[in-house]
Amino acid sequence: MNKYFLDLGYQPLANNYQKKYTNKQNKYKLKLYFNTKNKLVSISKRIPSEKMFNNKYPYRSSMSKTMQNSFKKLSQKIKKRFKPNLILEIGSNDGALIKNFQKKRVVGVEPCKNLAQFTIKKGFRIYDSYWTRKLAKKIRYNHGKFDLIYSANTLTHISNLKDVFHSISYLLSNNGVLIIEDPSLLECLKKNSYDQFYNEHIYLFSVISLNNILKNFDLEIFDVENLKTHGGSLRYYIKKKINNNFHKTKNLKNQFQDEIKYGLGNFQTFKNFAKKVKLSKLKLLEILKKLKKKKKRILGYGATAKAVTILNYCNINEDLIDIFTDITPDKINKYMPGKNIKIIKYNKKILNKYDYVFLGAWNFKNEILNKEIKYIKRGGKFITHVPIPKIF
Ligand code: JHZ
Numbered sequence: 001m002n003k004y005f006l007d008l009g010y011q012p013l014a015n016n017y018q019k020k021y022t023n024k025q026n027k028y029k030l031k032l033y034f035n036t037k038n039k040l041v042s043i044s045k046r047i048p049s050e051k052m053f054n055n056k057y058p059y060r061s062s063m064s065k066t067m068q069n070s071f072k073k074l075s076q077k078i079k080k081r082f083k084p085n086l087i088l089e090i091g092s093n094d095g096a097l098i099k100n101f102q103k104k105r106v107v108g109v110e111p112c113k114n115l116a117q118f119t120i121k122k123g124f125r126i127y128d129s130y131w132t133r134k135l136a137k138k139i140r141y142n143h144g145k146f147d148l149i150y151s152a153n154t155l156t157h158i159s160n161l162k163d164v165f166h167s168i169s170y171l172l173s174n175n176g177v178l179i180i181e182d183p184s185l186l187e188c189l190k191k192n193s194y195d196q197f198y199n200e201h202i203y204l205f206s207v208i209s210l211n212n213i214l215k216n217f218d219l220e221i222f223d224v225e226n227l228k229t230h231g232g233s234l235r236y237y238i239k240k241k242i243n244n245n246f247h248k249t250k251n252l253k254n255q256f257q258d259e260i261k262y263g264l265g266n267f268q269t270f271k272n273f274a275k276k277v278k279l280s281k282l283k284l285l286e287i288l289k290k291l292k293k294k295k296k297r298i299l300g301y302g303a304t305a306k307a308v309t310i311l312n313y314c315n316i317n318e319d320l321i322d323i324f325t326d327i328t329p330d331k332i333n334k335y336m337p338g339k340n341i342k343i344i345k346y347n348k349k350i351l352n353k354y355d356y357v358f359l360g361a362w363n364f365k366n367e368i369l370n371k372e373i374k375y376i377k378r379g380g381k382f383i384t385h386v387p388i389p390k391i392f
Contacts, residue, residue, distance in 0.1 A: 001035070001036050001037065002034070002035050002036075002042070003035075003036055003267055004031055004044075005033065005267070005270040005274050007032075008197060009029075009313050010027035010312070011027055011309060011313070011338065012026065012308065012338035013026070013028075013047065014052075014198040014308045015200070015305055016052075017058060017303070017336070019333070021340040025337065025338055027312075028047060029045055030043055030198070030199065030309070030313075031044040031045070034270045039212060040203060040209040040212070041185055041206075043199070045199070047199050049111070049130055052199065053111050053130075053200075054112060054113075055112060056330070057112035057115060058330035059093070059328070060115065061093040061094055061096035061097075061152075062093075062096045063327055063328055064367060065367055066364055068096060070227070071096045071100060075097060075100030076100075082147070084146075085147050086105060086106075086107070086143065086144070086146050086147060087105055087107070087149070088109070088143075088149045089106060089108045089150050090150070090168075091109065091110060091131075091151055091153065091157075092115075092116070092124075092126060093112075094119070095108070095119035095122070098124055099124075103124055103125070106124065106125070107126075107143055108126040109127045109129065109131055111128060111129055111131075113128045130158075131154075133163055133166065136171050140170065145173040147172075147175065147177070148177055149168055149176065150178075150179045151179075151180045152182070153181070153183075157202060158202070161203070165213065165214065165219065166217060168217075169217045172240065174242060175245055176239070176240070176243075177239055178239070179238070180236050181229075181233050181234065182204070182205050183196045183204060183232065183233050184205075184226070184234040185205060186232075186234075186258060186264060187231065189262065189273050190387070191232065192276050193231050193232075193306075194277045194313075195309040195310050195385075196306065197309060198305050198306065205234070205236075206234075206259050207234070207255050208259050208265055214238060218241045219239070220238065220241055221236050222239050222247065223237035223249040223252055224237065224255045225251065230363050234255070280389055281313060283385075283389040284316075284389040285314055285316075285320075286389075287390075287391060288316065288321070288383070289320065292320055296355040297322055297356070298320070298321050298354060298355070298357070298358055299321070299322060299323060299351065299353075299356070300357075300360045301359055301360055302324075302364065303324045303326040303331045304360045304361050306360065307324070307336065310360075311338065312337075312339065317341065318339075318340050321341055321358055322341075323343070323344055324344070325343065325344050325345070325350050326345075327345075332345045333345070351380060352378075354380075356380075356391070357381070362385070365384070369382075
């Protein structure tokens with residue numbers, strides 16, 4: 001049974017950056033639910049994939065050094081630990097991971113054709129289609145089974161988890177390994193980072209909920225890694241139950257215990273989270289309004305999907321954050337979804353014009369602070385809402 005715990009208001013599609021601001025952009029109610037049976041946290045409204053992930057999808061995984069390094073390190077780890085013959089990546093985006101492998105060793109799936117083009121042009125084997133049972137059949141016919149399947153920040157974006165894991169199990173060899181990584185529900189609750197929820201993120205997994213789901217497909221988690229990426233992610237290592245080559249690790253046991261201890265299996269934990277989220281909204285608005293009263297200029301740094309949740313939930317308009325800046329070509333000179341706040345192209349001097357910088361991309365805090373050391377030395381200040389709204 002799904003029990004409601006938080007209402008994040010009406011939200012536009014998180015990656016729908018508009019050339020002209022209009023208050024007529026479609027918005028959808030964003031409510032969060034907890035499933036008392038399998039402990040899965042999900043959003044209520046399911047939007048057809050075609051509306052979100054199409055040939056205009058702007059988000060590119062390669063836009064930060066942090067993610068490029070993370071994918072490079074992972075590729076080295078995969079080669080060393082699993083020595084796979086053939087790898088499938090579901091949601092290969094602009095190729096941030098697969099570019100680290102030989103072309104003959106990888107196959108990618110990326111439904112956003114504009115993103116798929118980056119790797120197709122380089123000669124990689126990419127299916128620019130959605131992850132479905134039909135596609136899985138076609139891939140198995142063309143390539144056989146895979147001994148490693150990888151997917152980052154993709155499976156939680158697909159509504160039908162039954163199809164997702166059925167298709168994976170169908171393509172994974174009996175000795176194969178499935179690695180998936182997504183924002184961690186535990187970290188989201190600990191950091192009060194409610195902006196991990198937007199229309200694209202249909203689910204936020206935990207070890208507890210994912211294990212409950214995988215049981216239905218004779219799959220099980222055998223190892224887990226806590227990552228700093230995307231504000232705290234979990235990398236799950238999964239195998240078929242019949243595969244005895246891997247044993248459940250201590251890391252997995254510890255993560256499971258941490259989740260139980262924090263209360264990820266109890267509805268009350270989520271009700272408490274909802275209370276904290278409402279307070280966070282009030283505090284952030286208080287900070288911004290105080291600064292604006294003093295006529296301070298505020299720049300949003302990183303026009304993230306997460307920031308879209310913040311702006312629309314807190315009703316932050318250009319009177320509170322003047323403008324955003326971002327390095328992603330397809331976001332520049334557009335407006336933050338649902339809001340009349342413009343996004344301008346990043347350049348090194350841009351911060352000089354602003355007294356405060358709101359960290360839209362708070363998950364890249366270290367990378368950004370390193371880059372903006374001159375601004376900090378001049379006395380420039382940042383604003384974040386994670387884990388509590390503050391100026392630093
Ligand atoms: P970032 C997207 O969410 C959407 P977002 C998606 N649904 C998902 O799951 C996650 O990614 C993984 C910019 N930037 O990664 C680049 C700078 O301008 O937090 C990006 O636009 N300067 C697929 O959008 C944005 O910030 C910089 O120095 O919340 C970061 O977006 C850096 C480091 C980034 O994901």
